[in-house]
Amino acid sequence: MRPLTIALAGAAITLAACTSPRHRAPVEERGTVSRPPVVATAPAPAASLPAVAEPMKPATQPxxxxxxxxxxxxxxxxxxxxxxxxxxxxxxxxxxxxxxxxxxxxxxxxxxxxVAPPEPAPGAAVTQAVAPPARADAKPLPSAAGAAGGTATAAAPTTPPPAAASTAATRDAEDGLAWQWPATGAVLRGFDEARTKGVAIGGQAGDPVLAAADGRVVYAGSGLRGYGNLVIVKHNATYLSAYAHNQALLVKEDQVVRRGQKIAEMGSSDAERVQLHFEIRRLGKPVDPTRFLPPR
The missing domain is CATH 3.10.350.10 (LysM domain)
Known part of the structure; x- marks a missing residue:
């Protein structure tokens, strides 16, 4: 009886273990975890974001x-x-x-x-606003207060004075301008684009400063630091010239001047000594004036 009882008890334990509900839970949980839905579609939006946003900024830079x-x-x-x-x-x-x-x-x-004229609208008529300077006559100043922002003290002569032998004109083949020396003194300092941007011409206080070529005055005053009393003459669309450190300005803005006309008196404004600082600029860039002026 005893061995039979032991065998029956072991069989009952084995059967109870097989039918216990605790062994069905892992099967149901794995089935729930392995359901496909939400995980597969989540990465899609992240992959599409960079392609939409990035290329827009660089396109406006050029x-x-x-x-x-x-x-x-x-x-x-x-x-x-x-x-x-x-x-x-x-x-x-x-x-x-x-x-x-x-x-x-x-x-x-x-x-x-x-810094350039705006382009005319399509179909608009293009007109010349200002006549070429060479065709206009120079006008004398009515009073000493004529020079805008400057220190004018005398009226400009109606006719240019005779040019000295050392200031005989030379013609620029590129633009047809006839150039002459703006003063008769010796050259004190040569051209250096990085430092001087022009040449320094010596002389005595009150010596005449002459327009180096026909043109129109676009500035006469003392508002540019380092230049003192300054005259800037625009000759055409390419060239302008500058005359600095004067003691007196004899022209005003928008006045037409002729080559050899007295436009200022030499001085030492904003300079250590009496001198004329003279520049020629081509499209705004300083160039060596001695390339355009006649040899002495």
Whole structure:
């Protein structure tokens, strides 16, 4: 009886273990975890995000660079409208008008200015606003207050004085301009584009300063630091000339001048000694004046 009882008890335990509900739970949980739904579709949106957003920014950069480069100028620290005009070969008043400036003295670093005439609208008639300077006669100043922002003390002569032998004119084959020396003194300092941007011509206080070629005065005043009393003459679309450190200015802005006409008196304003600082600029870039002036 005892071995039979033990065998029956073992069989009952084995049967109870097989039918226990605790062994069915892992099967149901694995079935629940392995259901496909939510996990497979989650990565799709993340993969599509970069393709939509990134390429938009670089596309505008070339257009903006081209806009700034095409007849525009970005204001830098220390800039004035007069200096910008000198460096771009334009009349500062034109730059103010083209850029729509209400106050030409209030420039901001990073501001974009137009330094070339705006293109006419399609189909619009193009007119010449200003006659060529060579065809117009020079006008004398009515009084000493005539020079804008300058220190004019006398009226400009109605006819240019006779040129000295050392100031005989030479003609620029590229633009048809006839150039002459603006003063008869010795050259004190030669051209250096990085430092002087022109030549220094010696003389005595009050010596005549002459227009080096026909043109129109685009600036006469003392508003450009380092130049003292300054006259800038625009000769054509390519060239302008600058006459600095004068003691007196004899012309005013927008006045037509002829080659050899007295436009100022030599001085030492904003300089260590009496001298004429003379520049010729081609499209705003300083060039060696001795390349254009006749040999002495």
């Amino acid at each position: 257009d903006e660079t081209a806009r700034v480069a095409a007849g525009s100028y970005v204001v830098r620290p220390g800039d004035t409208l007069i200096r910008i005009g000198l460096e771009t070969g334009q009349n500062w008043r034109d730059i103010a008008r083209w850029s729509g400036l209400e106050n030409p003295n209030a420039l901001e670093v990073g501001q974009v200015l137009r």
